[in-house]
Amino acid sequence: MAVTAPCQGEGCRRRTADGRSRRRTAATGRLCRPCREHLDAGLAELAHLYEECGRMLAGAAPGSLRERTTGGDLPGLPFNGAAADVRARMVSVLGSWSGLVAQERGFATPPRHVAALTAFLRRNGDWLAAHPAAAEATEEVARLVRAGRRAAFPDPARSIRLGACPEPGCSGSLTVAVRAAAHGSGGDGSADDGGQAVVCDAAPAHRWTSDQWSGLSRTMDAGRAPGTPAPAPTERWLTAADIARLWHTPTGTVYRLASEQRWRRRNRAGRTYYNETDVRTCFDRRAAART
Template structure:
């Protein structure tokens, strides 16, 4: 990152964020209008916050790859040839980790100096948490476009290093159910990944769901009225969802062995279809909401 000034934007402009640049160069579509007093549109502001939140996860994922034996989706199949003899080393993952740490440290330094606040510890987790706390200020800075591009590019390179075969393009899944919000919701995690999925609103990044919250989100989306089909006062409750063990593992981060153990101990209602077992959503949510939070890694 180059030297930055500390001015904030005072006038209205077209968005300079990474998302709008991709929109312009790849799809030939015009850039959106930036929020008042910033250089970023709501979508690009949300993407900036998402990148800050996911960089520590990508940093840890790349750390697991330094011996060349794992990807974010699981163990890699060992093959002969294609590398130097002896212990393999994933150069792309190492470079991605170094880039993440350097970039977060650079932007955190700008924020700390400009806002005259103490610098965070030089760890990826501390730097990212610091920038998330100051995200609104950074998004309103005259260098917000640079931050958006650099963080987006770094996150994408780290994702490719963590799993070159993975398609990480977000998938739009519906309209945000928050009152008064017109944003669209997008899924941030590939459906075949073992990583916990998340959903965020493209307009307001504070509208964010992960883990077991996704079940509540599903019900809210199903029950949300539309302009042409308002919900009746006596509307029936949303139909019960039935979850597989893999669904539960992905949503709550619970090992599959624990899922089967809880299902037996708590006598979860179940049904079988095409050789697969599905568990009643209410039983799963009740049991897992009672579990004590796992300590931070």
């Protein structure tokens, strides 16, 4: 029988702070399965956060439209020091861990670019999860992810318009507020919810929790009520952060699924939006596989 021990990962460390016990490790590592998966998701997210922070370097608001120019930024544009600092820390921290892996495994050190560093660490994730320094790796990656989210998404809240309210006779629209803290997940890989709700702007009593969104979305596509003319299905487009909030999923997992499942996407003002129908179908299929 395989001998396991208490997990040393960042997520389980947070569990003890909440008065819960640590999960048990996998047989060949120092991390439990959720903490191992969260390490991989965090590394995947860092590659995207690095690019998002790059868009913030000249002080542009998240998702804002900036005209592309040749020869660098125009003089006088504000410089986002927080985004620059986070990007530098990402290169330094990921470079250090990649150097450790390369030295101890006899591999060539990857280029000091965040995309290359994160890809290298993800390929060696199982080895790193069994290393005596696995706990420190999960903590440093989690700190980088939190810092990257703060720098890339500094707006305290923004409202996402989801479509017409499905309640019979209601002419309102549904919205959900997404806060900066919601761009991803908690330390154990689960998304923080904080009581977020999908609310009708005409009738506040028409409200649903964010985890009811998948079923609610079908209702909106199907029409308001029997006998009421059903509108054409609405094409809704969501950012990775929106999806993470609505489906309680780490942002890194969202990016991975978008690539694996080939979700339809479109770019607006430098940001990527994913087709909500493709997203919903994917998460419905995953939920069905777990039952």
